[in-house]
Amino acid sequence: MPGDFRARVEALRPYLLKFASLQLRQREAAEDAVQETLLAALGAEASYAGRANLRTWLTGILKHKIVDAIRRASREHTLEGEDGTEDLDALFTERGHWVEHPQPWGNPDGALQEKQFLAALEACLRRLPERTGRVFLLREHMGMETDEICKELGLSATHCWVLLYRARMALRECLEQTWFSER
Amino acid sequence: MNVSCKEATRLMSQSQDRELSLGERAALKLHLAICRGCRAVSDQLEFLRRAVRRLGED
Numbered sequence: 001m002p003g004d005f006r007a008r009v010e011a012l013r014p015y016l017l018k019f020a021s022l023q024l025r026q027r028e029a030a031e032d033a034v035q036e037t038l039l040a041a042l043g044a045e046a047s048y049a050g051r052a053n054l055r056t057w058l059t060g061i062l063k064h065k066i067v068d069a070i071r072r073a074s075r076e077h078t079l080e081g082e083d084g085t086e087d088l089d090a091l092f093t094e095r096g097h098w099v100e101h102p103q104p105w106g107n108p109d110g111a112l113q114e115k116q117f118l119a120a121l122e123a124c125l126r127r128l129p130e131r132t133g134r135v136f137l138l139r140e141h142m143g144m145e146t147d148e149i150c151k152e153l154g155l156s157a158t159h160c161w162v163l164l165y166r167a168r169m170a171l172r173e174c175l176e177q178t179w180f181s182e183r
Numbered sequence: 184m185n186v187s188c189k190e191a192t193r194l195m196s197q198s199q200d201r202e203l204s205l206g207e208r209a210a211l212k213l214h215l216a217i218c219r220g221c222r223a224v225s226d227q228l229e230f231l232r233r234a235v236r237r238l239g240e241d
Binding site: 015018019022088091092095096097098101102103104105108109111112117118121122125136137139140141143146157160161164165168169171172175176 | 188189192193197199200201219220221222223224226227230231232233234235236237238239
């Protein structure tokens with residue numbers, strides 16, 4: 001039944017919007033990507049036929065729309081000041097030793113069961129510089145390969161690795177401050 | 184080959200994105216064997232990867 005397919009697709013809109021909102025910070029951009037996804041899906045019901053999981057299929061379409069949106073945005077403006085690792089210098093002495101020795105986190109996998117922890121992680125992601133956050137989420141949330149991301153965004157591999165390194169260190173620091181040192 | 188903590192963290196991160204060379208792997212392993220702070224960070228970066236994959240799942 002065509003009406004049935006439409007309703008099932010529409011029911012997944014909130015999930016898709018949440019997914020897109022993580023990757024695209026502007027609410028409008030996320031809504032556009034989801035809208036394009038739903039339209040594409042409704043026009044391609046035949047190619048869905050027989051596939052097991054509607055959500056997986058829709059997420060696959062959405063990923064392409066997100067990459068398109070990011071590619072368009074990065075063509076429009078290049079972001080400055082996200083290329084070095086100077087912001088990490090505060091963590092290390094001149095000779096590259098820790099200023100403050102990191103301590104293990106107690107039972108981090110237990111934290112994964114807590115909604116509040118995931119909210120804290122999302123807050124930390126939003127604090128990353130824009131392009132750094134994008135590259136990180138394409139890599140870790142969408143599971144793209146690094147060379148794919150570089151190619152899409154017109155960055156060198158080395159540049160991608162630097163952005164990912166900075167993202168991981170900044171997130172580690174942020175989680176330490178906002179979550180793990182509080183427990 | 185001795186690497187600093189800063190260099191070790193860079194290698195930990197890159198090991199999630201590309202295959203490290205034999206020399207890099209050996210240097211990182213040696214560093215982790217003697218540096219408790221970097222061992223903690225290494226675990227935390229692996230945890231971070233698991234955590235981000237959980238986002239958006241119900």
